[in-house]
Amino acid sequence: MAIHLGLRGKSVATLLLACLLALIPALLIGWVAVDEVRRHFATAYAEQYTLLQMHRISAPVARELALSRRLANSVVTREWLRQPDDPERQARFFAEAEGFRQQFGSNAYFLIDHATGDYYFADRHDAEPSPDYRLSPDGARNAWYFDAMASTSTYAIAIRADPVLERSMLWVQVKVRDEGALLGLAGGALDLDEFLRHFLRARAPGVTPMIVDPRGMIRVHPDRSNVRSGTDVTPFDTDSDQHILSLFDDAEQRDDFRRAMQQAARRPGSIRTLHAEIDGEARLLSVGYIPELQWLLVTSLDMLTAPIVQGRWFWPLVGALILILATLVAAFGYASNRLVLKPLQRLTQSARAIADGDYASRLPNERRDEIGTLSRAFSHMAQQVEDHTRNLETQVRERTHELETAHAAMAAAHKQLGDSIQYASIIQRAILPDEQLNEGLAPCHAVLWKPRDTVGGDFYLFRATPEGYLIGIVDCAGHGVPGALMTMLSRAIIDNAINHHGAADPAALLNEIDRQSRELLPEAQLPSSIATNMDIGLAWVDPAGRRLTYAGAKLDLYGSDGRQLERLKGGKRALGHRRPLQYSNHHVPLRPGWRYYLCSDGFLDQAGGEHGFGFGNSRFEELVRSQATAPLDAQIVAFERALNDYRGYRPQRDDITLLIFSSALDASEHVHLHQPGPGREST
Template structure:
């Protein structure tokens, strides 16, 4: 006897069969997935833990370095080292040094007068403003000082065991320069023992953090017996208990660890991960390099003990899954009967009545789903055919009115958008320092500022102080509205950087702007298609010393008197580049009668000529040299005319900014070529 299943029985049987067929592969795949997830999360957990601990270690060192630089670069420090016997300068220096001492990590600072080799030292117990001793080139214990001063680096970080304090101290040594002359060495110290002890004790369950030097000697470990306390602790004996490779018995795994350590040193910031056996137990090692200390942080992760995935939820989850499947099956059967079978039965009865000629029969149209739509289609089909012709013209008129209304709304929206962009242009021009330039430079500057659109990504900056002024241009990635928004953000970042670093150190400003922009616009949280880099050129004009300090990111500073041309190159990488860098200052004399030029790449890259090539540096330098002796307004007109002649029929490719300034009264400005109103473009 054949059994005929209805739609309800077939639906339930199909659901159960699908669940049974999917159960076995689902269990296998699930088990494999859990294992892969555990392995993936273990690696990610170890890497993130290592990165976090590296940041916890390097942050105090970076703070100590920044504070030491401010101490060494202080005007008071340089003035005192110029004349250490001047009582007034001496009193002022030691008063300021005491303030720095209270902010150093170990409340300790030192300073060495390079001319006399006198060594000054102060801590909580001793702040006597007198030299402790005098350095001698014949004393081996003082060799570190002469090696540091002979190096080309502006600072040095050393780690030494202090026999008096019986502590390991990290010393930050910063050279003191003034007008290119080496005046001495200054800095502070950080007590590494307390810091590393706290770091080791704060480790998470299942995680064993270790700090080793590039040779593998253990410098910090939860087991103090494995820590190398002295310099003579067999650093080259890999079988020593105080060497990290002594924890690994397999030679192949030792080689893998050595390669991981070398890879971490070559690529600071990258974490190297590998699986090894430590004392017979499988462990996941992650290795990171701390450049400030020249040490490596090695994290040993026990996958079973570490809180990667909780196991107590597994079996309750399986029971809950079975319960959910049972409830879903019952609910599916009831829903099939209630929502599909019953309405279909009623629809069948109504359709039979309509087929017999009874159009008074009403279909079940109260539902708002596919069955309701089907019923409504049957019910309204006849009336729609009759009413179609009558209502067609009315529908056409209605559609016409709707189109006209939509067109009016689009026109209004277009006008509103244009007004908004024009308003944005007014706001963007408000951040340009034209009034400040006029007030401080008067006739000694000229500006050509031409955004490609109504608003753009270029702007120029100016900040005056009693000793001089900071002047420069900024080219943000993009143009139009996105570029304009970037200029607002960049202006806020620059103002904040000037407030922190001062206006007289362009390189420090570039480094701080780069740091702040990476924090506000982290690359990991942005699509790859969005660029946030900036080209910046900053020049500090010191009126007292009659010199110019320049630092640039992909922008060069040009200088000429009409006979000679000098080009002070900026760094080849822009701010926000995927590979961070450190920017440095270049100092040149400020010549009377010379003009100084800053130009964004919109001028140099403008397409034109017979082949559509860019304007180019060579053509720009020839034009600059030929115009350098002319009045500033004539120069600006010549630059603009030369660019228009070269461009020809080609459209403007990018935002254009050209800033000219000089140090004497020979300039004929101020001159500013802003873009024409939007209705003339």
């Protein structure tokens, strides 16, 4: 259902459209600005979050490291490790170490005598321990200790699962040295599970914190499958699932993150940020270095999930915009109604009065704006219309009389032209050899003749002699009246050629007809737009000798008994072509039971089917083979039906002629001359 808007509706709609068009770039600019602000706040948020987490991590670890250093550097510790068999020194160490134990986060400490490999561990349940076991360099279980002692670092922080304690611990390992000699390893520990709960408890929505060692191995991650445990220092593998670079799919982003790690390690306390894709999702990464742990803190921020910019302001802003737009539209509607629409309503009323013949209605023209100018122009127009109407009525009566006279003359001319064309059709039909065919070949022929117009350029011929008969069809260039005139001229030329050469040599007749047509219609004297060529197919039938002779110009003769099909091709050029051709005869035996077919190109070239292609030779040959054994009048009906079905809604494009004849009378055929439809003749 169509909706018709008045001027008020169109004005309001135009204003709304203008506002919307203005809002589109404003919204785009606003969105870009908000996105930039959002990115700025996201970067600041990630940096501050990373700094806060670094402080929360480094504070307890730094405390454990300071206590472990004090324990390792204690004079009492060094004196005992110099003489581990001295009971007095051992007692002084355990007394002092108990004070350290109570200050460690896990209420536990450990000490390893490097000379003997004895491992001491004390917690709240074992205040004065004896060696728990002795470290051996041959076992892979104790490789962490020997690797730590072989390193150049004075301390190490490792995450290791303790099989004795049955829990994962964060160990602070400080070397005990005395005058450059390694005496052992001492330190405290933090419960890793409690440490992780403390670290991960502060996770904000959209934030994934990770702790990475300098080699890039992940030490702490919300997903424990990504965590690298132990203290082994084998060369790191970036393809490992526990390596931070394995999270990146893009090689360039891996290089950027590696540079960010190096820069953060060189400048402790600074934060490096970069944008990257992790698992196919955009993330903002911030990297900070914790010197106490010699680890890096990596924060992955999902800007779509993290509460960076609050949306509480969005709906009030939308409501304010809608209110402003509604106020603007209402004010515009009121002003347009008062200043424009009401004067136009009065103008409409005056126009309707003038349309009803009341020219006395006038508009107020005191306004000095465009509406006043329009009112004055309308009043002047009304006066002019009144004057012209009076003059026009007189002119209309005069013109009506002239038109009636011209119409009567045109109708008479049209009738005369129609009568002439109908008369031409009668004359053209007079040259068709229907009577001769009935007398000479009554039971053995059938014709389909359908001019495109009332008259056409196709005709068929028949000439009987005591020795046999000549039968054929002619397709003259053009259709309608020009084609009909060509048929009259062609028939005269053909009759003259038969009189001079006889009917038994079709090729000689074609050559003679070609020569005479060139003499009567010389190409040099005719415009290039006029075509005078002819397509002809002539067959001489000798019943006594059981022989058929055929010659054609662009027309072929088809013969079939329903099983076999024979095609005698005519010359490739039409009669009257600018390049002459000598035509020759085809001689074939006249076979009993065979039917012979001649058709003009109007049948083969008729457009139809799904794509509008011509009927074509292959489709025609298949139709000949399927109908060859049927009675001749039934064949004509079948051919016409097949052509009409193929043509469909498309118009007939040319004159159509189909001539069928047989070699002998079939006792089952009972044919007679009739006209079953417009333009069709069969016998």
